[in-house]
Structure formats: structure tokens, C-alpha cells
Amino acid sequence: MTSLADGSTTVFVATCDLAGLVRGRSVPSAAHDAVLRSGTGWVPANLAISSFGPIAPDNVFGSRGDLRLVPDAATAVGIPADGADPGMQLYLADQTLPDGQPWACCPRTFLRDALTELRERTGLEVVAAFEHEFVLGALPESAPFSLRRFRDAEPFGTDLVRLLEHVGLEPETWIPEYGDGQFELTLRPAEALVAADRAVLLKELVRDLARRRGLPVTFAPLLAGDGVGNGVHIHLSLRDASGRPALYDPQRPGRLSTTGARFSAGVLAHAPALVGLTAPSPVSFLRLTPHRWSVGGVYLAEHNREALLRICPTTALGGSDPGAQFNLEYRAADATANPWLALGALIRAGLAGLTGTYDEPTVWSEETDESELAHLPPLPASLDEALDELEKDQTVRSWFDPQLLATHLSVKRSELAQLDGLDDAERIQRVRNVY
Numbered sequence: 001m002t003s004l005a006d007g008s009t010t011v012f013v014a015t016c017d018l019a020g021l022v023r024g025r026s027v028p029s030a031a032h033d034a035v036l037r038s039g040t041g042w043v044p045a046n047l048a049i050s051s052f053g054p055i056a057p058d059n060v061f062g063s064r065g066d067l068r069l070v071p072d073a074a075t076a077v078g079i080p081a082d083g084a085d086p087g088m089q090l091y092l093a094d095q096t097l098p099d100g101q102p103w104a105c106c107p108r109t110f111l112r113d114a115l116t117e118l119r120e121r122t123g124l125e126v127v128a129a130f131e132h133e134f135v136l137g138a139l140p141e142s143a144p145f146s147l148r149r150f151r152d153a154e155p156f157g158t159d160l161v162r163l164l165e166h167v168g169l170e171p172e173t174w175i176p177e178y179g180d181g182q183f184e185l186t187l188r189p190a191e192a193l194v195a196a197d198r199a200v201l202l203k204e205l206v207r208d209l210a211r212r213r214g215l216p217v218t219f220a221p222l223l224a225g226d227g228v229g230n231g232v233h234i235h236l237s238l239r240d241a242s243g244r245p246a247l248y249d250p251q252r253p254g255r256l257s258t259t260g261a262r263f264s265a266g267v268l269a270h271a272p273a274l275v276g277l278t279a280p281s282p283v284s285f286l287r288l289t290p291h292r293w294s295v296g297g298v299y300l301a302e303h304n305r306e307a308l309l310r311i312c313p314t315t316a317l318g319g320s321d322p323g324a325q326f327n328l329e330y331r332a333a334d335a336t337a338n339p340w341l342a343l344g345a346l347i348r349a350g351l352a353g354l355t356g357t358y359d360e361p362t363v364w365s366e367e368t369d370e371s372e373l374a375h376l377p378p379l380p381a382s383l384d385e386a387l388d389e390l391e392k393d394q395t396v397r398s399w400f401d402p403q404l405l406a407t408h409l410s411v412k413r414s415e416l417a418q419l420d421g422l423d424d425a426e427r428i429q430r431v432r433n434v435y
Helices: 029-038 044-048 107-122 147-152 156-166 192-212 258-269 271-278 339-355 383-392 402-418 424-434
Strands: 008-016 022-028 040-042 067-071 077-079 087-096 125-136 171-176 182-187 232-239 297-302 307-311 328-330
Touching: 008 029, 008 067, 008 107, 008 192, 022 029, 022 040, 022 192, 029 067, 029 087, 044 402, 077 192, 087 107, 087 192, 107 125, 107 192, 107 339, 125 192, 125 339, 147 171, 156 171, 156 182, 156 192, 182 192, 192 339, 232 258, 232 339, 258 271, 258 297, 258 307, 258 328, 258 339, 271 339, 271 383, 383 402
Parallel strands: 008 087, 297 307
Antiparallel strands: 008 022, 040 067, 067 087, 077 087, 125 182, 125 232, 171 182, 232 328, 307 328
């Protein structure tokens, strides 16, 4: 059995819901081994809880049914005791039926099934990484990217990196960012399910440490209408059955292989629906506009931080292999999304491109003038529009159990309704308070 963290008095078994929030149940440490074997109780309607609290009014599950939260021992995170705060053992769980069979509406199962289908139909595996931005409050004013901001965040920054290393999340970079009090944290690329699990855990570990250090923190996509927003960039690469990079071909435009171009075609074709899953808050689309270094249009480009899909740079310094580094970055996501659903949907879209008949997209070079990109399709202008696109895209609909999709639409529309009548500043503040 997995050992408990020093000083643990409780075990928390968790899932991530459609609002991108971690919820679950705890048991005493004495029940650790038992909960690993048989999980703990859960309720289908919990999936329909909105980010602001109430269950969506047209919850398809009603008051019926029972589930189990069955922890995955491989996700164990032992948060050590810290001063007056006791240690805690945290697990991510699959939501299953009472007999242990998969539940069709479990977001983690959705990602696992997408990966299985990709492997079975193409022989490909996904390596991924999530790049998070967030804002720490209560820090002195400082310049973007500056050493001063980096040092002003101490000892929080060093404590955070140590914690992430201690629990095995493999931090790669911890940097001061452009916005006021903004930081960026990246983890090393990993197998797709592990990467998504780490994206779920990362936010909770940051929030928990910030609470213990008396620092306010938010991952909200926007803090002010004219301010810099917090995104979550999802990096994807493909490996063939022998573990070789499948996206890289130095002889093709952008060095993107035929496989990579076809995968990209599926993501671009279904982008209007995908953003209803990857940027699903009532204020997300205030950030996803041109000239904000977020997403200026639905296109594929080299090294352009306004492209929906960016071909990331590589280096040959120190004998590094460009093919092993080569990856695509999906930029229309934020921390209000469920990482399992977001990554699973991107993989399903890429699989549609690999197995369907989609036109190969243009790779816009780094030298392309902005005026040449102005005619390319924009993203939906609001969450309302994105949800409508999601509802009418029959290909995307086919990836989901009908109850899972209906619940997502219901939760998101209930969140919009709860903010109805507020101006943008009030809506931004409500979302900021949650995330």
C-alpha cells in the first residue's frame, strides 16, 4: 500500500468537476488502506454543481443514483505537516458505478478512453504539459519578468518548488510573468493522463501553500477588463509505437509532419466547439481577443502567440534533439476548465483529423504580417456562442455520453444565468473570487 505523508491525519479522495474545481471526501488515516481498495461514496448530481455553488437547475441526474470515488494510488500526493497545519494524503479518483464499473460521465475516464481510442486506431501516444499562469496578491509593485518580483515572492516560490519536487510533480520553470503579481509555472512533459492529473493537483497545491503563507492567489482568466489574463497553455506531442516523435518533419512547412498537420486540422475544424470546454467561464472570452497575446484567430502558425495552435520553437544547443522537443501549443484554455475534459477533447479532435477527410491547414510562418491573418476565422465572442457551437457540432457531440454533455451545457448556462445583469467588472470579480 502507498505510505502516508508524515503527520497525515486525513486522506482526501478527490475528483475535478465541470467547473474545474476539486471536490471530494475525506476519511481518517486509519481508513487509508480500506479507501484505496473500495473508494468512498459519491453522488451523480455532484457533477452538476456550478462554480458559484448551486446545482444546475436542469440537472439530468436528479436525486437518484450512487457512485464510488475510487482513488488511483499512482496519483498519491503527501502534503507534509507545516507548522499548525497537519499533513494530508490526497488522491485523485475515478468516478465509478457502485460495482466498480466505469461511469460514462467521469471526466477522467473520458480522457482515458480518448487515449485508448487514439492508440488503437493510430498506434500513437500523447505526451503533454500544462503551462499555468496565476496572480499572487499582497506583493509590492514590481516590473514584469524582474528579479525583484521573483525575490518578492520568496520564500513562497522556493517553498512551492520544493513541495512540487517532494510530491513528484516535476516542476520545470517558476518565473515572474508580465501582469501585476503574475507568475508562470510549468511542469515537465509527461504521459497525457499523468499530465492532466498534475494540472488538477498543481492548482490545489499552489492554493494550499498560498493559504498557509497568508497570500491571496487566483488562477482566474481575467482580473480586470483591460488587464493581463491568466491562461493555461496545453502542449501536445505525439509518439509512435516505438516511442519516436511523430510530429516532426524538417522537410515540411513549419517542420510539422503530415501526421501533425492532420491532427491540427481536426483541432482547427472543431475549435468553435472546443473552446466551450477549454475556456468555459463567463469571462473567459473577454481575454480571448486579438492583441492580447492569447488567441487572435483560429489558425496554425510558427512561433506566433496569437495563433490558436502554435508550433513551438526548438533548440539545438548542447546537442539537443529538435524532434524530441517539437510540440504544438493549444492557447485557448484557462484554469476554469477541467483538464481531463480539455485534453481529452483535443485528442478526440486530433483523432478526427487523423482519420477523417479534413483539408490540411496552412502553416503561417513567423514572418507573416498581421494583416494577412486578419481575415482568418475568429473564436466565438462569448461563452454563449461557444456553447451553441458545442451543442450543434455533431462530431464533438459524438465523443460524449449524452448525460455528460447535457450536464456540462447545463452547468455553464447556469453560471451565465447567475451573473446575468452584472457588468463586466462585476462578472470578472465573481469569477476571480472562485478561482
